[in-house]
Amino acid sequence: MTDLISLRRSPRTLLERDGHPGPGPGKLGLVMARAGVGKTAVLTSIGVDALLSGQKVLHISIERTIDKVREWYDEKLVEMLKHNKKLEHLSVLQLAMERNRHIHTFVGQSFSVDRIRHTIELLGDAMEFVPAVIILDRTEYTELNPSSIADLKEVAAEIGAEIWMACRTHRDGPQAEPGHLPPPADSFEDLVDAAFSLVPQDAKIRLHVIKDQDQMVGKDLNILLDPQTLLLVTGVTAKK
């Protein structure tokens, strides 16, 4: 088996601390971007990152098929293996990923904290599956409000899981106030522990770490993502 940690190329690696591969249990991470920039791709890469770190992942989505989500994970893994010239490990790693990942999709309905709680309980009771990372894809289409996000953090904290969500920003909408997250995330920014924003620029995607360790990040790390894969371009950072 190959060294899995060395394969990680997700932006989540920028947030690891205290020996933990991400923001940590009970914390909420946010991926912000305009429609079509690649929020889902980044969330998937975070899911793969957690799996490569030996964590269990619950990927929750609405109106996506299980096969579709599986395809994304497989694509990300292939990219990471190709990059490290270790494609021969694909089938073994795919199997390992499947054992540590559960994809749960809601059809024709939005998320609700109660449903998510119910799903987590079912997975724990019936399969002893307790996720360390919960990915909520397409939250921008739901009615999750600050109070339900707080409830959700509580559910995650109870089982020691980290949560990642997407948040759609608007090109023509109000801009971020200095020292705050851009709308609409500003309405629940106290609940957010880590946040990335993705900005397309000259056929590239620039990633800004705008919040980390519960604090707004003053200094922009200015990182480039591969526009095809939305994975970190190793060794390449953008000019400030």
Added chain:
Amino acid sequence: MSSDISKIRNIGISAHIDSGKTTLTERILFYTQRIHAIHDVKGKDGVGATMDHMELERERGITITSAATHVEWNDHHINIIDTPGHVDFTIEVERSLQVLDGAVLVLCAVAGVQSQSITVDRQMKRYKVPRIAFVNKCDRSGANPERVTNALSDKLGHNAVLLQLPIGLEADFDGVVDLVEMRAIYFRGDNGEQIEIGEIPAELRDEADERHAELLDAASMFSDELMEAALEDAATPELIHEAVRAGVLSLELTPVFIGSAYKNKGVQPLMDAVTRYLPSPLDVPIEAIDLDQDGAAVELQPDPDAQTVAYAFKLDEGRYGQLTFLRIYQGTLRKGDTVIQTRTRKKIKIGRVVRMHADKMEDIEAATAGDIVGLFGIDCHTGDTFTGIGPRINMTSMYVPDPVISLSVHPVDSKAQDNMSKALSRFTKEDPTFQVRLDAESNETIISGMGELHLDVYVERMKREYSAEVETGAPQVAYREAISRRADFDYLHKKQTGGSGQYAKVVGYIEPSDEGEYEFVDEIRGGRIPTEYIPACDKGFRASLDKGALIGFPVVGVKAVLTDGNSHAVDSSDMAFMTASRMAFREAYKKAKPRILEPVMRVSVEGPGEFQGTIYKSLMQRRGTVLGSTEDAGFARVDADVPLAEMFGYSTDLRSGTQGKAEFTMEFSKYAPAPAEVSEELLTKYKSNISDEEDA
């Protein structure tokens, strides 16, 4: 019939069992005047639907083998392939998909998108078959075509759009609103054969306007012309039809039609849609391989004057001998012509060319590219290609999954023995996933296939069609063995003790092959092994793969590389090199860390949400890897990969655990390494069987 290829449609009708596809086919045959009376599956009149022509199908009320038939509608020539609804017969579905240009996905208005529909849809995606959907049984209590349309999008990922609205539902289902022409359509007369066009009922007007706008939005994505016309409020039905067709052909739009075949409503507009939106053979690129050009890909042209290329996709034993169903991809097939069977290079003279209508037939003189016909009197297998004089063209071989389960069969007497042989020879020609072999040690006949039901049906057919009474053994899983690392060999086979001797030396290595297939590589330089003995080495390695040393199952995925060796001017022979290679393989196999592979099935279980936990547990108890779950309006579906060995009796357990409310489908997914404890158990069992045999 029309000779215009653009007016040919080769379509399949696929669905979950009991969605009513056989009834729908029956109605199509009635409206196109191929039959003169309507019968139903499990019909009270004891006749049975026309497409279910086998006795067993009539009894079970399900369609087991494909039957092809042709109809004419709106000056179009339509070949309908009725596809089986049970996943155990998946090769039938796959065969159909190979020759189809388009399909109608039949869904039940009450049950919606069921597990079988998901499997069939996955297969259609694999073959890139454009499809339209028909939501059937709108007369049933609980019918909800809108929910089914949403499920098509949500569960199957289709861009589904309603082209009709129901006028009334359940017992009040009276007709449909045509959202393209914005009119009401009613089906009158004893059998719904009289179409009555009317105004949209006032109470549906607003909803119809809204849905028409949605349709324009969806369709205009495929036509700039329609988009511009829609902005100016000038969209015509023709523009909408063209745009919907473009969307269907690109596999990016699934128009949804509604009706009740049983109540004779909605079938004729569906037939209009088949001719309007599904592709003709001209719309679908067909790739074949040229065996004269080392298997290079060639694109065939549906040109009646080009070299004939036809593909046998189904064999049927009829009253007049073997009937072979062919799809003609290029050229023309005429009665009296001679064609060449690509596999055997035999020349075959075409006797009768027939067009099939379920179990009735019509003799024709010729058929052209794009068409599907039956031929009598040719000896071939399913999957054979026939060509006119010219390059050796072969249709790309269709995907044939490996059999995953086997069963021993013993004829009860000598008469049954003869009949069983005839039956097995017939079935193996018809169905590439059904295989027969004689176990050299036990002298038993072993049949293998894709599932318990698959083998059950053939055993039944042996009894009914061939009067072959047989007893069967317990089902056995088809395991495989594979090596997991490289191992070197250096073996000298030498017997020179008087008389003609044997001498052969082989040096090289075996390793897992990239493609998972057996591969032989000759890297001998300087004639260390004379060229004439190299094929014998290949043969020796190949023979070693039939029975692995671990549990006696075939070895897969081995690359054997010969790097060096030696020979003797007098004592070397083919036999000596074959033996040396076999012994070298045996030596290297132990060092190459062999392991047991087991067949793993993709299982989809669907049931009421309250049983989701029970379903998870039932799969986990069977060593399943749960891939994911879907919640949909109180129902849950769980997808998992489960070893086949654990699936025996699952149907009963699932029923009892869910009060009979959950159901499942499964299809072969892959071979995967068996866990250590399972391997250990299999090894112990194999060793004990061998020692029992030795004691005996």
